[in-house]
Amino acid sequence: MAGRAGSEDEYEARKQRSKLYFRMRVTVLLLILVGVGLYAWRDIERRRSRNEWTETLEIAIVFVERQPVSARAVEAAKARTADLATVLAAEMARFRGGPPPFRFTAFGPVGHAAAPPEAGEPGLVSDARFAWNLWRYTSAVDDASGVSERSFDARIYVVVTPPTNAKVKQIEGASQQGGKVGLVEVELDETMVDFALFVAAHELFHTLGASDKYDASGGVLMPDGLAEPELAPIFPQRYVELMARHRPVGPTQTKPPKSLDELRVGRATAREIGWAP
Numbered sequence: 001m002a003g004r005a006g007s008e009d010e011y012e013a014r015k016q017r018s019k020l021y022f023r024m025r026v027t028v029l030l031l032i033l034v035g036v037g038l039y040a041w042r043d044i045e046r047r048r049s050r051n052e053w054t055e056t057l058e059i060a061i062v063f064v065e066r067q068p069v070s071a072r073a074v075e076a077a078k079a080r081t082a083d084l085a086t087v088l089a090a091e092m093a094r095f096r097g098g099p100p101p102f103r104f105t106a107f108g109p110v111g112h113a114a115a116p117p118e119a120g121e122p123g124l125v126s127d128a129r130f131a132w133n134l135w136r137y138t139s140a141v142d143d144a145s146g147v148s149e150r151s152f153d154a155r156i157y158v159v160v161t162p163p164t165n166a167k168v169k170q171i172e173g174a175s176q177q178g179g180k181v182g183l184v185e186v187e188l189d190e191t192m193v194d195f196a197l198f199v200a201a202h203e204l205f206h207t208l209g210a211s212d213k214y215d216a217s218g219g220v221l222m223p224d225g226l227a228e229p230e231l232a233p234i235f236p237q238r239y240v241e242l243m244a245r246h247r248p249v250g251p252t253q254t255k256p257p258k259s260l261d262e263l264r265v266g267r268a269t270a271r272e273i274g275w276a277p
Ligand SMILES: [Zn+2]
Pocket: 202, 206, 211, 212
């Protein structure tokens, strides 16, 4: 009898213990869930607050050498980031007041031979794969260049190779729309410094929510891709709208920017990033 009573007590005690463990497990899981939720919410809030323009955004421009390029070109590009900040501050001032929009800190060049990841066709799986590959790539470069991800509102990686063709120099970009990372690949020499920074700014604006102002064939969208849609006659345009990347000089001909002095932010782009109502 005593033994049975003992085993019943043991059974009860075990039941109570397993209930307790169950509650503890649920509590721990709930706490993790709340933690992850809070982190995601704060991350979204932090990214959204970038579009309020009440504080100067801290932007890292990281130069990555896949193959060695002209050291003078890289140094010129690093120095020229200060002028890019000035140009963009003047552009914001045409739409609204407030502190200067961007402070750039240039890093590198760091040697990293691997090709940066390429964005695939838009889609959930392909986007997730790109995000993962981008994270692996930028983590490796950040470690090598001493960039602290947390210290910056956005990071733009300018991946450089030497020109392969003296006449035609390639440049292209990719970024996370509304994210924190942009990529520019450029065949860099001293003639490409300003164009490289122009595309870096283009990619930065994607991370802030701006959309392209050119179509699939590269043609400038009318009128949103024009820096001066009110100009009469309308061609040639005098300036290059940042998200159009080219300046229409006739109904079908366009020219890339030669200098940062040509950079303008059009009203449609200004609206997308919160500079204009
Ligand atoms: Zn773009």
